[in-house]
Every structure is written in C-alpha cells, then in structure tokens.
Amino acid sequence: MTVQEGSRVSAGVTFAARLSFEDITHTFGNGSATLHGVSLSAEPGEVLCLLGPSGSGKTTLLRIAAGIEAQTTGRVLLNDREIAGPSVFLPPEQRSIGLVFQDFALFPHLTILDNVRFGLTALSREESRREAMIALSRVGLEHYANSYPHVLSGGEQQRVALARAIAPRPAVLLMDEPFSGLDSRLKDSVRAETLDILRRSRATAIVVTHDAEEAMRMGDRIALLRDGRLMQMGGAEDLYQKPANLFVAGFFSELNIFDVRVKGGMAETPAGRVPSAMFDDGAAVTVAIRLSGFDVSEKQGETQARILSRRYLGVVELLDLAVQGTDRPVRARVRCGALSSHARDIFLSLRPSDVLVFETRVENA
Structure with a gap:
C-alpha cells in the first residue's frame, strides 16, 4: 500500500x-x-x-x-x-x-x-x-x-x-x-x-x-x-x-483571597465592596478576586492602591499593589498601556464577572 x-x-x-x-x-x-x-x-x-x-x-x-x-x-x-x-x-x-x-x-x-x-x-x-x-x-x-x-x-x-x-x-x-x-x-x-x-x-x-x-x-x-x-x-x-468551591476556582486562575463577613448584603474587602445578598448578614464568606478582576485608573475608582512592582509580560502587565486593610500585596493583571510608565498611586474598580464569593469553610483557610 x-x-x-x-x-x-x-x-x-x-x-x-x-x-x-x-x-x-x-x-x-x-x-x-x-x-x-x-x-x-x-x-x-x-x-x-x-x-x-x-x-x-x-x-x-x-x-x-x-x-x-x-x-x-x-x-x-x-x-x-x-x-x-x-x-x-x-x-x-x-x-x-x-x-x-x-x-x-x-x-x-x-x-x-x-x-x-x-x-x-x-x-x-x-x-x-x-x-x-x-x-x-x-x-x-x-x-x-x-x-x-x-x-x-x-x-x-x-x-x-x-x-x-x-x-x-x-x-x-x-x-x-x-x-x-x-x-x-x-x-x-x-x-x-x-x-x-x-x-x-x-x-x-x-x-x-x-x-x-x-x-x-x-x-x-x-x-x-x-x-x-x-x-x-x-x-x-x-x-x-461557576466553580463549585474555592479549590476549583483557584485551579483555573490565580486569586486574591479575602475572608470577611457579610453586612447589609455586601462583603467589604480591602480591594472593594462585593454584592453578597445570597448570604445572611454576619455570614463568614471568602471573596476570591481573579487577577484580571480589576480596572485601573490614575484618576478615579473605588479603591486607592499604590504600585509596589510591575512586570511587563507583553500584552499585559502584572502588578503588585499595596491596599489599605491588608498586609498582603494585591495582585492584578492589566492591559499594557492602561497606566502610564510613571504611575504610582492609582485607583481600582472591581469587575463583577471576575469576583467569586463562597461560604467560608475550613478548607479555605
């Protein structure tokens, strides 16, 4: 043949x-x-x-x-x-x-x-x-x-x-x-x-x-x-x-994780407030924000942040940010050109589609 x-x-x-x-x-x-x-x-x-x-x-x-x-x-x-x-x-x-x-x-x-x-x-x-x-x-x-x-x-x-x-x-x-x-x-x-x-x-x-x-x-x-x-x-x-739990969410993307409590239908994290009406007031929740979950601006936004480091990755930049209320850097992945080269103090706004809220469990700790 x-x-x-x-x-x-x-x-x-x-x-x-x-x-x-x-x-x-x-x-x-x-x-x-x-x-x-x-x-x-x-x-x-x-x-x-x-x-x-x-x-x-x-x-x-x-x-x-x-x-x-x-x-x-x-x-x-x-x-x-x-x-x-x-x-x-x-x-x-x-x-x-x-x-x-x-x-x-x-x-x-x-x-x-x-x-x-x-x-x-x-x-x-x-x-x-x-x-x-x-x-x-x-x-x-x-x-x-x-x-x-x-x-x-x-x-x-x-x-x-x-x-x-x-x-x-x-x-x-x-x-x-x-x-x-x-x-x-x-x-x-x-x-x-x-x-x-x-x-x-x-x-x-x-x-x-x-x-x-x-x-x-x-x-x-x-x-x-x-x-x-x-x-x-x-x-x-x-x-x-629609990840079933924090492990699934974390396997598909890097996350910023905050353990907080719900108050008035909102979970307030150092990186911004997140709607959480599906949980009772006082409930312990884990808020997971993907690195892609931030819009950044040098002029206005929900949360103030200071750039600690930035890595150029081609299409995107990887930022380490200092945010009031947490000792850990908040990490963000943003489009190159979204910030000027000399930017230091900036503002963050959350993208709801990249924010996940889970009931806090022992495995989340």
Whole structure:
C-alpha cells in the first residue's frame, strides 16, 4: 500500500464507546486510598480531560480503565458492559482501549512502521502493515515508515505513539500527560494536531493533564480531581464561571483571597465592596478576586492602591499593589498601556464577572 506524502487518511475507528466509572475506590496494600468513590463517564466520541494536581488520582483512574491496575471496589463499563468489577476483569488486550504513555515508549531498535504495527498481532503481516500505514498517514508521518525513532523530534515521536495507539482502532483512547515531555514552543502545535487526529478518528478519548489551560483547550468536558475525589465536572466555561468551591476556582486562575463577613448584603474587602445578598448578614464568606478582576485608573475608582512592582509580560502587565486593610500585596493583571510608565498611586474598580464569593469553610483557610 502506498499513501501520497502529505495526505491524511480519515478512516474512522470501528466504533466509539461510552466508558463509565461507577463508584471507583482504590486502596494500596498499606491502607492508603488514592480514589474515593469516583463516578464519571466519557461519552462516545468525546474528549474528556482528567485534570488535577499531582497525587489526585488521575493516572490511577487511567490505569484502572486500561486494565493495568484493578480497583478495590466499583465497576468500569464499556457501553454499559462491565469490563472490570466484582463479576469480571477483562485483561487489557480484550478491552478495545488504547493507551498513549507519557514517555511515548517507542522501541529504539524497531522502525517507525514496526513500532506502530507492534500491537496488531491478530492480523496478517500484510494487513498489519496496511493498518500501520493508515495510522501513520493520519498523523502525517508515513514518509518516516522505514526510519528509526532516534531521527524524530519529540513532537514526531509523540505522533508515532499516537499512531500506534489508534492503529488497532480502539473504542477508547487513553492519554497520560501526552505533552509533558515536549518543549513549550512545540506544545501548542502538537496539541492542536493531536486534537485534530482525535476528532477525525472519532474515538472516545480521556486525556490526563495537570494543566488547566491544556484541559480547556482540548476537553469537551473536564473532570477535576483532588485527593482522589471528583470536585466538579463539566465544560470549561462551567468550571471557570461557576466553580463549585474555592479549590476549583483557584485551579483555573490565580486569586486574591479575602475572608470577611457579610453586612447589609455586601462583603467589604480591602480591594472593594462585593454584592453578597445570597448570604445572611454576619455570614463568614471568602471573596476570591481573579487577577484580571480589576480596572485601573490614575484618576478615579473605588479603591486607592499604590504600585509596589510591575512586570511587563507583553500584552499585559502584572502588578503588585499595596491596599489599605491588608498586609498582603494585591495582585492584578492589566492591559499594557492602561497606566502610564510613571504611575504610582492609582485607583481600582472591581469587575463583577471576575469576583467569586463562597461560604467560608475550613478548607479555605
């Protein structure tokens, strides 16, 4: 089979499936738990991002889906068919689930073509070659079929690993921090290429990442985990605009945080007054103001501030500000040119869309 260089084959997978986790717990032999009753589903053809800090249980959940690790309790279902649970545990090769490892895991002594056809053991030599070439064409690397991994860049190796995973046409594709090993300049382009390949292959995909922006760029939905628990799940806009708690809000943007009490339907912070009519008078609340939540002026505004430092970041400037009523600097991210170069004493006004108010909890402290 020959494929014209530069072309992309758009043949889809056999089918896209729903992958569901039902009340998954996972405990190590020493009794320490990594997952606590996690329930979520990736819908057919969807890109679902598992997001969270290190140790939140993202990779463990992925390994349970792949069959590399067994959950302690709960079930994993593929199109409502149990593939791991009390009554059954299918081995990885019987799950129709592909896995892209964080380090690509290419065999240096095999050609690119042989790396991609490595898992196609059920096919004849000619059939496996054909499927591997189709997969390489999907990632735009068919002209490297007879080369070896060491001649490829990091981004190209990542695409070979992706080709190997999609060659068997899995129903679900799992990707564990697939871009973490790439140069920052490469990430955007390789991530966009990968997303395009996932869309065209039409597989259900679950992508693990600790990068909120990456999750927002890639995911149709995002599941945010913390300490083995699902904090919130939904679209990027939902998690950003309507975070369930302070942890979720802080994961998607830097925050200025003030613990105050409501008085007359308002929460008065050192940086400005915030409407809080949904809370009773006297209620303890935590006000979180995003760095982008300030309009600045040298002439007028709600709150006076003094510039302690300013960092030029290109499109924006990062300001550290002294504000009466708090010993901690208030941080603001403002458009370059909003203030003159010699500005020192300025005024702040809050943008309501970038101010969040939560009931104060012990975890907020």
